[in-house]
Amino acid sequence: xxxxxxxxxxxxxxxxxxxxxxxxxxxxxxxxxxxxxxxxxxxxxxxxxxxxxxxxxxxxxxxxxxxxxxxxxxxxxxxxxxxxxxxxxxxxxxxxxxxxxxxxxxxxxxxxxxxxxxxxxxxxxxxxxxxxxxxxxxxxxxxxxxxxxxxxxxxxxxxxxxxxxxxxxxxxxxxxxxxxxxxxxxxxxxxxxxxxxxxxxxxxxxxxxxxxxxxxxxxxxxxxxxxxxxxxxxxxxxxxxxxxxxxxxxxxxxxxxxxxxxxxxxxxxxxxxxxxxxxxxxxxxxxxxxxxxxxxxxxxxxxxxxxxxxxxxxxxxxxxxxxxxxxxxxxxxxxxxxxxxxxxxxxxxxxxxxxxxxxxxxxxxxxxxxxxxxxxxxxxxxxxxxxxxxxxxxxxxxxxxxxxxxxxxxxxxxxxxxxxxxxxxxxxxxxxxxxxxxxxxxxxxxxxxxxxxxxxxxxxxxxxxxxxxxxxxxxxxxxxxxxxxxxxxxxxxxxxxxxxxxxxxxxxxxxxxxxxxxxxxxxxxxxxxxxxxxxxxxxxxxxxxxxxxxxxxxxxxxxxxxxxxxxxxxxxxxxxxxxxxxxxxxxxxxxxxxxxxxxxxxxxxxxxxxxxxxxxxxxxxxxxxxxxxxxxxxxxxxxxx
DNA sequence: TTAGGGTTAG
Numbered sequence: 001x002x003x004x005x006x007x008x009x010x011x012x013x014x015x016x017x018x019x020x021x022x023x024x025x026x027x028x029x030x031x032x033x034x035x036x037x038x039x040x041x042x043x044x045x046x047x048x049x050x051x052x053x054x055x056x057x058x059x060x061x062x063x064x065x066x067x068x069x070x071x072x073x074x075x076x077x078x079x080x081x082x083x084x085x086x087x088x089x090x091x092x093x094x095x096x097x098x099x100x101x102x103x104x105x106x107x108x109x110x111x112x113x114x115x116x117x118x119x120x121x122x123x124x125x126x127x128x129x130x131x132x133x134x135x136x137x138x139x140x141x142x143x144x145x146x147x148x149x150x151x152x153x154x155x156x157x158x159x160x161x162x163x164x165x166x167x168x169x170x171x172x173x174x175x176x177x178x179x180x181x182x183x184x185x186x187x188x189x190x191x192x193x194x195x196x197x198x199x200x201x202x203x204x205x206x207x208x209x210x211x212x213x214x215x216x217x218x219x220x221x222x223x224x225x226x227x228x229x230x231x232x233x234x235x236x237x238x239x240x241x242x243x244x245x246x247x248x249x250x251x252x253x254x255x256x257x258x259x260x261x262x263x264x265x266x267x268x269x270x271x272x273x274x275x276x277x278x279x280x281x282x283x284x285x286x287x288x289x290x291x292x293x294x295x296x297x298x299x300x301x302x303x304x305x306x307x308x309x310x311x312x313x314x315x316x317x318x319x320x321x322x323x324x325x326x327x328x329x330x331x332x333x334x335x336x337x338x339x340x341x342x343x344x345x346x347x348x349x350x351x352x353x354x355x356x357x358x359x360x361x362x363x364x365x366x367x368x369x370x371x372x373x374x375x376x377x378x379x380x381x382x383x384x385x386x387x388x389x390x391x392x393x394x395x396x397x398x399x400x401x402x403x404x405x406x407x408x409x410x411x412x413x414x415x416x417x418x419x420x421x422x423x424x425x426x427x428x429x430x431x432x433x434x435x436x437x438x439x440x441x442x443x444x445x446x447x448x449x450x451x452x453x454x455x456x457x458x459x460x461x462x463x464x465x466x467x468x469x470x471x472x473x474x475x476x477x478x479x480x481x482x483x484x485x486x487x488x489x490x491x492x493x494x495x496x497x498x499x500x501x502x503x504x505x506x507x508x509x510x511x512x513x514x515x516x517x518x519x520x521x522x523x524x525x526x527x528x529x530x531x532x533x534x535x536x537x538x539x540x541x542x543x544x545x546x547x548x549x550x551x552x553x554x555x556x557x558x559x560x561x562x563x564x565x566x567x568x569x570x571x572x573x574x575x576x577x578x579x580x581x582x583x584x585x586x587x588x589x590x591x592x593x594x595x596x597x598x599x600x601x602x603x604x605x606x607x608x609x610x611x612x613x614x615x616x617x618x619x620x621x622x623x624x625x626x627x628x629x630x631x632x633x634x635x636x637x638x639x640x641x
Numbered sequence: 642t643t644a645g646g647g648t649t650a651g
Contacts, residue, residue: 111643112643148643153644155645187645190646252646258647258648261647287647290647290648359649398651400651
């Protein structure tokens with residue numbers, strides 16, 4: 001695997017670039033392709049005029065550099081406030097039309113009412129639709145609601161997380177002598193999945209098949225596939241896909257896309273790509289959703305070159321990127337700290353006639369917060385308001401977390417207290433961000449008070465909240481309090497996940513209590529938990545610190561055997577361990593392996609490797625491996641595109 | 642002819 005195929009010498013040669021990134025804590029060792037990714041993207045999307053038949057004619061194609069450097073005024077950066085009807089006006093006009101129909105005599109056929117209801121549910125106003133059906137249609141003499149109306153009502157219940165009510169409507173449907181359709185059951189199956197009751201959904205699905213009550217169609221299969229994917233059973237979803245292929249109901253774009261997305265989220269991007277190729281072989285056309293999932297998956301793993309290729313392929317197939325595609329690209333840029341490029345994506349999308357939405361701008365804001373540029377984040381927030389997009393609770397949470405990260409707890413607290421006045425009730429994430437901020441400043445008492453307040457106002461802490469508490473207490477030296485919390489959770493039936501254990505393992509390692517860390521680590525499997533890459537990294541770090549290189553190396557080998565691939569942190573940790581023990585040969589071999597896997601030396605490891613190469617270059621024992629680096633690098637450098 | 646499945650941010 002030589003995505004960033006380079007050697008150690010390349011690290012040195014590219015030090016000015018890498019250094020810059022090292023300081024920001026993001027992956028260094030950028031390949032030339034990596035650096036040019038957003039440029040390629042913009043240039044291509046701007047200069048390609050044949051891709052989006054529905055989009056307005058694109059402006060003359062500027063050069064990539066012009067896209068990045070051209071500063072447009074703020075009013076051009078964001079869509080202007082809409083003069084046409086907003087979403088609420090759309091709802092109002094649908095309601096007006098519904099009410100007008102109720103006044104007509106003779107009354108219109110039920111299908112017309114269903115159509116109006118469908119418009120309302122498509123806008124997401126499920127409670128309104130349900131109320132219209134139950135409180136208006138049912139009360140009017142002369143209207144006979146039909147199967148379609150029932151299905152809309154059942155779907156509305158499901159979308160409101162009231163699947164049980166959906167099932168009682170199914171009862172009423174039977175009583176009225178209607179026969180439910182595949183749609184009816186599928187809606188209920190989906191309702192179960194939405195309420196995290198996938199096992200029941202699968203049960204119902206199986207029952208329908210065995211009783212031959214309903215012949216499942218592709219939508220029903222697709223819904224079950226989605227349920228399996230959402231619950232981490234992507235492999236079972238793939239099995240179902242294979243079963244479909246054997247039967248008469250063939251998988252469609254949605255089924256494939258669902259699995260492709262899930263594989264990407266499960267870090268199995270290569271398998272996702274294989275399915276994508278398979279679609280092509282079977283003549284099933286990918287759509288914008290399929291491409292969005294793949295581009296997102298590839299970007300998440302730094303596979304820019306392939307992401308660009310897929311993006312080009314999408315444009316070549318005549319599929320126009322939508323707001324989600326551009327948001328994924330903004331996200332990819334911001335996660336790499338490339339804010340100018342992220343702003344560039346925003347410009348491109350506007351020029352292409354796609355308006356950024358609140359998610360796009362929140363993503364951009366989050367990028368600025370990650371970089372610590374709160375002034376820029378606030379500028380985006382203000383722009384959002386000016387342009388008629390209403391910031392949501394996520395926008396507020398992003399800013400609060402940003403302030404906390406910058407240790408500006410007063411500003412964070414101000415915004416936090418301001419939220420109810422703006423119509424937002426702080427949620428678990430809001431409290432989590434505030435708690436993290438307080439712990440970071442060592443204000444454990446205030447954090448405790450806020451945690452109590454959270455429970456008083458009825459926000460249920462989730463495992464992440466407990467993780468923040470546990471970590472905060474540990475990092476502030478309140479180990480015994482942390483342990484009490486840990487045991488309290490156990491007593492209250494709150495499951496400890498691997499993160500909780502990892503926090504304690506890390507604490508014990510740093511507290512020189514390696515034996516306690518080992519006990520916790522070794523007991524994980526008895527609790528049915530599997531260490532993740534962070535858990536391994538913490539243990540490996542602890543072992544290296546104690547000079548137990550042999551045990552660290554054993555664990556390093558074992559993690560991969562157990563199916564947990566080492567990441568950049570693992571390599572850097574163990575390489576530093578070896579260098580610390582003057583085992584330069586092993587360190588260089590591991591460095592080579594690290595680079596081959598697309599990771600690179602971080603700010604603390606990098607100078608140590610440079611030191612080995614510059615001071616031990618003549619060491620006969622090392623010459624062979626150093627030569628190998630040099631040789632590889634000459635290839636790596638030719639890879640430029 | 643009106644109902645059901647897949648993609649984005651904290």
